[in-house]
Amino acid sequence: MSTLTQPALDEARIDRPGRASNILAVVRLHLVNRYSVFAVPWMIMAGIFVVNVAIWWIIFASVSNEADRMDARDGLEYSGALFYIFVYMLVLGIQSVAYTFPFALGFSVTRRDFWLGSALTFIALSAFFSACLTVLASIEVATHGWGLGGTMFASFYFGGADASWIERFGLYFASYLFFYFVGATIATIYQRWRNNGMLVVFGTLGLVMIAGIALVSFTNSWPSVGAWFDSNGPSGVIAWSLVPTVIAAITGYFILRRATPKN
């Protein structure tokens, strides 16, 4: 077939919009269903907040001694309430590849543009939600725990009550990015290799963890592992999460490059 080597026959006739517009279209596609992207996270957050306020109020009402109140307040610093919101982001990250990727390919998007558009969406959403949490944390600190001495946003894991707003923002941001990208990358493994891929990856991960634990145990290194966590503090650990986030973002791209959506 000699015709195959001819230059593009329809060069003049086919549309070639810029790459940026393709990537932007993917971002808009991720955000088109405002309900699940914006409304649901806020509803989850509001639900958790209401439950927490109720608990703070119970503590506040039943503890009248000022010293005991301070004690309770110290305990509340270790609130893991925000964790749920990050789990939802992990789910959104998974769904963005599990559902939106096959759909976007049906809309003639390249895998490259899909991944870049998704990454941009994750970064934008992480920045937006982090900004909101930062504002809420500032209100929390300013009102002395919503008037009840409670802690949800300015918890120990995100710098505690004394952190600067920029430090808090950075920690939220890194956490959001981690859950979005890790979720999306797990989903790319499924898109590429289906169930077998998931089994191999999680099996390998399990083995690696056991091997790691064995290594640390046999070399009596637990104290130094503890020291690492201690010296970095929660903020340092969250900052270090950027490393697996970046690794996930890059491997996800290469896994998806050769993936074919199937039903």
Add this chain to the structure above:
Amino acid sequence: MSAVVEVSHLTRRFGDTTAVDDVSFSVQKNTIHGLLGRNGAGKTTLMQLLTGQDFATRGEIRVFGEQPVENSGVLKNVCFIKESQRYPDDFKPRHVFTSAPWFFPNWDAALADRLIADFRLPLNRRIKKLSRGQLSAIGVIVGLASRAPLTFFDEPYLGLDAVARQIFYDRLLEDFGEHPRTVILSTHLIDEVSNLLEHVLVIDEGKLLIDQDAETLRGSATTVVGTRQGVDAFVADREVLHRDGVGGLASVTVGRLTPQDRARATEMGLELSPVSLQQLVVRLTGSSRTSSSQTVLEQSA
């Protein structure tokens, strides 16, 4: 005429199954092609290869003169509607139609609105809760309103009722007349679309059996009906595509007949009837003896 799609020696293997087996053909611009074949014949895989969704094991694909994989310039001009299309979990049809124009530069919103009304598609119901037919309607609407220069429909109307299917055929022809484009349609309802098709590709077990314009194909086989003796005498030296018989009567399908053949058959008191596209495909792909049937058609074409 120029070729929009050119495929040469295309092969796609999954493990030890060969879904597409050394296929070569080209698709001319602004024609409606039928891609016919049984379940699992390789139709969807072939379309996935042509739209860059799947990767060839061997061979070459050119769409608008370029290879389609990860080629956004080419893909922008392609729309692939497949029966098994997945939608994001919480999507409603309105999300699909809101986002479609961002991806298809030629999107016609007025046409989409008209089709939504024609198909009576509820826009605000979650896609998960739609019926099979309504789900298909979404695909059909996107396929028509996107006006992509190259549009693939893979079993587009599973679950659509007869009225809705007729709407699809009518709108397709109507819009095709005003905005010519290249359409590749795969379907099981061959008789329904046979008037629509200008060119037919038949694929079976990954191999391309027929690549021919529909007009030629329609006259390429004839069924001869009459007494067993008469029919046997008439078809004695011809290759037989299919044979049926009840008692002393026989019905035999053979390849193309010349006017002399026809005259002779009439003299012998035999009845001749044209074989529909659907019957032809059934006869060609229904047996395992496809290779000999194919030879008959090639000789008679």
